[in-house]
Every structure is written in structure tokens, then in C-alpha cells.
Amino acid sequence: MIGIGITMEGIEQNEIMYEFMLEKTWRSTLNGSQFSDWVLNYAARRYTTKNTPYVDQDFPLILIKIINVIYNTYDYQNKQLFTKRPNFSLRPEGISNLEQFYSAWDDLVGKIDHFQSSPLFRYDLIDFSKEVLRYFFDSEYAKLKIAWNQIDLYKFSEISANMIELLDDMEELLGSDDHFLLSHWLNGAKLKGNNRDERALYEFNARSQLTLWGLNSTSEVFDYACKAWSGLVADYYKPRWSVFFKEAELSIIRGEPIDNRLLIENLLLNAEFPFIFSKKDYPLKPIGNSMTIGFRG
Numbered sequence: 001m002i003g004i005g006i007t008m009e010g011i012e013q014n015e016i017m018y019e020f021m022l023e024k025t026w027r028s029t030l031n032g033s034q035f036s037d038w039v040l041n042y043a044a045r046r047y048t049t050k051n052t053p054y055v056d057q058d059f060p061l062i063l064i065k066i067i068n069v070i071y072n073t074y075d076y077q078n079k080q081l082f083t084k085r086p087n088f089s090l091r092p093e094g095i096s097n098l099e100q101f102y103s104a105w106d107d108l109v110g111k112i113d114h115f116q117s118s119p120l121f122r123y124d125l126i127d128f129s130k131e132v133l134r135y136f137f138d139s140e141y142a143k144l145k146i147a148w149n150q151i152d153l154y155k156f157s158e159i160s161a162n163m164i165e166l167l168d169d170m171e172e173l174l175g176s177d178d179h180f181l182l183s184h185w186l187n188g189a190k191l192k193g194n195n196r197d198e199r200a201l202y203e204f205n206a207r208s209q210l211t212l213w214g215l216n217s218t219s220e221v222f223d224y225a226c227k228a229w230s231g232l233v234a235d236y237y238k239p240r241w242s243v244f245f246k247e248a249e250l251s252i253i254r255g256e257p258i259d260n261r262l263l264i265e266n267l268l269l270n271a272e273f274p275f276i277f278s279k280k281d282y283p284l285k286p287i288g289n290s291m292t293i294g295f296r297g
Contacts, residue, residue: 001274002190003252004022005026006018006021007023008049011137013281015046016042016067017067018064020038020042022086023038027253033289034060034062035063035064035135035216037060038061039059039060039063039064040042040055040057040060041119041202042063043055043059043060043063046120046121046124047115047118047121048118048121049117049118058107058111061104062104062108063104064084064102064109065101065104066101066104066105066128068097069262076081079093080134080210080226081093081134081138081141082134082137082166082167082170082233082237082241083226083227083228083237084223084224084265084272085222085223085228085240086240086243086244087244087260088111088145088148088248088258090141090182091137091141092106092141092142095135095137098135099100101131101132101135102132105128105129105131105132108124108125108128110144112125112291116291122177122290123293125290125291126173126177126179126180126290129173130170130174130228131178132174133166133169133170133173134228135171136166137163137166137167140159140162140163140166141163142158143159143279144159144160144163144177144250147159148248148252151246151252151255152252153249153252153253155248156245156248156249157249157266159247160241160245160248163241163245164238164241164242165244166243167233167234167237167238168229168234168238170233171230171231171233171234171238172288172293173290173293174228174229174230174233174291175230175231175239175283175286175287176286176287176288176289177286178285178286180229180230181229181230181231181283181284181286182227182229182230182232183231183274183281183282183283183284184284185204185206185227185229186206186282187284188206189203189205189206190202190203190206193219200279203279207275207276207277207278209225210225210226210227210232210236210278211223211226211236211272211275211276212272212276213225219223228281230282231282231283233277235278235280236272236275238269239270239274239275240267240271240272242271243266243267243270243271244263245260247262247263247266288291
């Protein structure tokens with residue numbers, strides 16, 4: 001064998017898994033201690049710069065805990081619930097060891113002061129922090145369903161406000177790092193156009209691919225290419241959930257079931273189409289300090 005390659009449908013994520021798989025091809029199976037050493041060396045390569053200290057023995061335990069939760073419980077159909085078209089039939093990912101993940105994330109946050117100048121540490125911190133926020137969102141969604149079934153308008157409004165706040169926090173967090181900006185995707189598409197009409201078409205296609213993949217309201221590929229990106233959270237996912245919350249609150253007040261036909265229509269007209277047809281420009285540079293946003297107090 002001369003070499004090995006991989007062709008991923010999804011890119012720019014799970015770097016540690018790709019690196020380990022490609023390296024594992026050339027070596028024998030690692031035992032637990034050897035794998036911990038490999039993770040320690042990976043963290044050293046990834047996080048250290050001339051201005052950062054060497055990584056310590058805490059890192060293998062932190063990263064392995066995170067890996068065990070994120071990659072061993074992958075559930076495509078129910079991933080990133082906040083990116084799905086809202087309804088009460090959604091099912092959050094079934095993750096049984098979230099406390100392990102939160103503990104590892106808290107340990108990673110504790111390393112911030114030592115790795116201020118490490119761009120890849122910052123990237124991973126934001127990525128994992130985004131996961132924390134989405135798990136919180138999933139938990140609130142489960143409570144929201146209970147409040148709706150109990151016809152408790154006050155509790156429903158309280159929980160839905162919490163969920164909107166979580167989306168705002170996620171938008172702010174993602175907007176603080178260059179890797180999570182919607183602007184790069186949209187501008188890359190527009191640059192392919194040779195004139196104004198082509199640029200408009202390519203932007204429309206770029207927005208559609210991330211969301212509805214077209215204009216068919218019954219398409220089975222809605223949100224197939226969903227992304228946790230600043231701009232998309234604020235102007236697509238948040239408006240969607242806001243429309244849904246309003247319809248659900250009205251159903252409680254009226255004492256009637258949610259009219260799904262009307263809900264879909266309102267989602268299309270008041271959240272989905274406005275984003276797809278928008279020409280809004282988004283920040284080309286990150287805003288805020290990634291090392292402090294979301295970790296205040």
C-alpha cells in the first residue's frame with residue numbers, strides 16, 4: 001500500500017478523529033495508556049505556540065471525555081435540534097453522560113488563561129461551548145413540551161424566552177471567531193458571479209443550500225446542510241423558533257391544537273423565505289473576545 005485518503009461529506013470538523021484514523025493505518029492498535037499518550041501529543045501539537053506553555057496531563061482526560069460524548073452518541077436525525085424546523089415532534093439526541101461532558105468542558109474553560117494566544121485552543125473552546133449551549137437548548141425544549149401539554153402559558157412563555165436567550169448567546173459566541181461566520185460562505189458564492197444577476201443567483205443558492213435546499217415546503221432535505229454559524233443562528237434559526245413559540249402560545253390561549261398547515265405557512269413567510277431572499281451583508285471579521293464571551297461569571 002502506498003497511502004490512504006478519506007473523502008468526507010462533512011468537512012472542517014472532528015479533526016482529532018480524522019487525524020487519528022489516518023495515523024492508525026500505519027501503526028498497531030493502541031491500548032488505553034497508549035491512546036492517552038497519543039491524545040496528549042495531539043493536544044501539544046494543536047495548542048502550543050511559542051507564547052503558550054506545554055500542555056499538561058489533564059488534556060487527555062478532558063478531550064477523551066468530550067470525544068466519548070460527542071462522537072459516541074452521534075445521532076444524525078436528531079442532531080442540533082435548534083437547527084430543525086420547529087414542531088412538537090422533534091426528539092433531542094439521547095445522551096446519557098452529559099454531566100461528563102459538562103465536567104470536561106468546565107476543565108477546558110479552566111485552561112483559558114494559559115492558552116490565550118492559541119488559535120486552535122480558541123476554536124475548540126468555541127466549538128465545545130456551542131455544544132454546551134445546544135444541549136441546554138435540548139433540555140429546555142423537553143420542558144417546553146411539558147408546559148404546552150399542561151396548557152401552562154406562563155411556564156411556556158418563561159421557557160421559550162430562555163430558549164431565545166440561548167440562541168442569542170450562541171450567536172454572540174460564534175460571532176467571536178472567524179471560523180464560524182456566515183459571511184465567508186455567502187461572499188465565496190457571490191465572488192463566483194461575473195455580473196450582478198449571477199452574484200444574486202449564487203447568493204440565493206448558497207442561502208438555500210444551508211436551509212431549505214430550494215422552495216419546496218415538503219422537501220425531505222430541509223436543514224440537511226445546517227450549520228452552527230453566526231448570522232444563520234440570528235437570522236434563520238431564531239426567527240423560526242420565534243414564529244413557532246407565537247403559534248404555540250396562541251394555541252394555548254385559544255384552547256385549540258396547533259394548525260400545522262398555518263404553522264408551516266408562517267415559518268415559510270416570516271422566517272425561512274425572508275432569510276433565503278435576503279441580501280443582508282454580514283460581518284467579515286469576528287466581534288468580541290472569544291476567551292471571555294460566555295464565560296463571564
